[in-house]
């Protein structure tokens with residue numbers, strides 16, 4: 386499918402026409418996935434190593450993160466559409482609402498993944514468990530919530 390096309394049954398509305406909050410990208414995620422088609426649907430613990438690069442002003446914030454930790458990565462799907470209301474996932478028979486899906490296409494294209502830290506150092510966190518295109522902007526890193534799986 387070409388960029389900008391939608392599938393039969395999908396419905397687009399208007400993309401957000403205003404910004405209610407300001408976000409700042411704090412780095413970028415380096416992955417072996419050059420395009421969206423190359424990415425897995427969701428990251429997996431035995432996926433390839435990816436490098437979460439944190440910009441210099443925020444690096445002190447990595448203090449305490451260590452290999453073996455599980456972290457929730459929050460990132461901005463910069464190539465996503467922001468106007469889709471109904472979507473037809475590849476394996477679905479009928480359209481589903483954007484808020485019933487984990488599709489990257491949503492009004493605010495925020496994605497999350499739980500990843501395992503392989504190594505921390507040099508302003509970067511090396512992890513396994515990601516599903517995004519190389520260069521995807523990073524919004525936040527949080528330790529896994531206690532008690533979650």
Ligand SMILES: C[S@@+](CC[C@H](N)C(=O)[O-])C[C@H]1O[C@@H](n2cnc3c(N)ncnc32)[C@H](O)[C@@H]1O
Pocket residue numbers: 421422424425426427428461462463464465487488489495496497498516517518521
């Ligand atoms: C289904 S989403 C899941 C994202 C996240 N794990 C979540 O559940 O919030 C993952 C898909 O988003 C697409 N994708 C990856 N990086 C993207 C980017 N930077 N912009 C738009 N789409 C992207 C790829 O097709 C990938 O398979």
